[in-house]
Amino acid sequence: MSAALVDQMLLLGSTPEGRHALRDLPTLVAGAAMADLAARGRISCPARTVQVDDDTPTGHPVLDRLLARIADTRRGRAPWRWIFDTGRSITQAEREHLVQTGVLGTEEDVVLGMLPRTRHPLRDLAAREQVVERVRSVVLAADVRAAAEAADPQTRMLVDLLGTAYHSRRTAAALFPELDARALRTRLKTAPGKHWVVTATAHAVRLVNAARA
Numbered sequence: 001m002s003a004a005l006v007d008q009m010l011l012l013g014s015t016p017e018g019r020h021a022l023r024d025l026p027t028l029v030a031g032a033a034m035a036d037l038a039a040r041g042r043i044s045c046p047a048r049t050v051q052v053d054d055d056t057p058t059g060h061p062v063l064d065r066l067l068a069r070i071a072d073t074r075r076g077r078a079p080w081r082w083i084f085d086t087g088r089s090i091t092q093a094e095r096e097h098l099v100q101t102g103v104l105g106t107e108e109d110v111v112l113g114m115l116p117r118t119r120h121p122l123r124d125l126a127a128r129e130q131v132v133e134r135v136r137s138v139v140l141a142a143d144v145r146a147a148a149e150a151a152d153p154q155t156r157m158l159v160d161l162l163g164t165a166y167h168s169r170r171t172a173a174a175l176f177p178e179l180d181a182r183a184l185r186t187r188l189k190t191a192p193g194k195h196w197v198v199t200a201t202a203h204a205v206r207l208v209n210a211a212r213a
Contacts, residue, residue: 003127004036004060004062004063005032005033005035005036005039005154005157005158006029006032006033006036006060006062006063006090006094007094007097007098007103008032008131008154008158009028009029009031009032009158009161010025010029010032010091010094010095010098011098011103011122011127011128011131011132012128012131012132012135012158012162012175013025013028013029014120014122014128015174016121016122016125016128017119017121017122018104018107018119018120018121018122019119021171021174021175022162022165022171022174023165023166023167023168023171024164024165024166024205024208024209025091026087026088026090026091027083027084027087027164027165027201027204027205027208028161028162028164028165028201028205029087029090029091029094030082030083030084030086030087030090030091030201030204031083031161031164031197031198031200031201031204032157032158032161033062033063033066033086033090033094034050034066034079034082034083034197034200034201035157035161035195035197035198036058036060036063037058037063037066037067037070038195038196038197039153039157040058040063041053041054042054042055042056042058042063042067043067043070045079045196045200048076048078049076049077049078049079050070050076050077050078050079050082051076052067052070052071055067055068055071060097061093061097062090062093062094062097065093066082066086066090069086070082078200079196079197079200080200080201080203080204080207082200083200083201083204084204084207084208087204087208095120098120099120102123102124103122103123103124103127104120104121104122104123105120105121105122105123106118106119106120107119107120107121131158132175134151134152134155134158135155135158135159135162135175136175136176137151138151138155138156138159138191139159139162139176139179139184139187139188140176140178140179140187144187144188144190144191145190145191145192148160148191148192149192156191156192157195157197157198159188159191160191160192160193160195160198161197161198161201162188163188163189163191163193163198164193164198164201164202164205165205166205166209167181167184167185167188168181169181171184172184
């Protein structure tokens with residue numbers, strides 16, 4: 001299997017300078033982690049709760065930490081709840097993982113002369129460009145649905161997860177400067193998006209944004 005979906009989602013949703021390109025990035029990263037585990041046969045959602053089908057470690061520290069947490073939880077939890085609750089922690093752990101692998105760097109400075117700030121700019125620009133171009137090839141296609149169905153499973157899942165997020169002009173400009181926010185939302189709505197992780201991520205995104213209001 002190629003690079004983990006959770007790695008690709010963080011790269012897709014980050015600018016080269018280490019800022020968020022996507023408003024709902026933590027939720028999308030958590031959704032990608034769940035999708036990763038599902039694709040590897042580790043978890044499923046046969047009813048309304050997530051269950052562990054195989055607790056064998058994947059070898060990816062972020063995924064294995066989430067898998068162990070799900071396995072250790074006695075009471076079943078809905079997939080949206082896992083995504084909603086773990087977004088921030090998984091995103092932080094994923095950044096640390098990509099720093100360790102050399103994909104991201106670490107820069108520290110001070111804002112307003114007193115507030116410490118840590119950024120993680122891209123060190124491997126090609127890694128992000130490869131993910132972005134795969135997603136762009138689907139979203140900008142004349143027939144988005146057909147392009148998504150013909151894409152590899154990871155690219156299709158990235159597009160489906162991207163479709164669950166709220167998209168502003170800034171988000172559209174970061175990844176799809178050819179489109180305004182409305183056109184981007186319209187195109188993403190035509191992608192398949194039937195996987196249970198996608199449905200759960202969409203629900204978690206709605207809850208996160210409701211809490212902001």
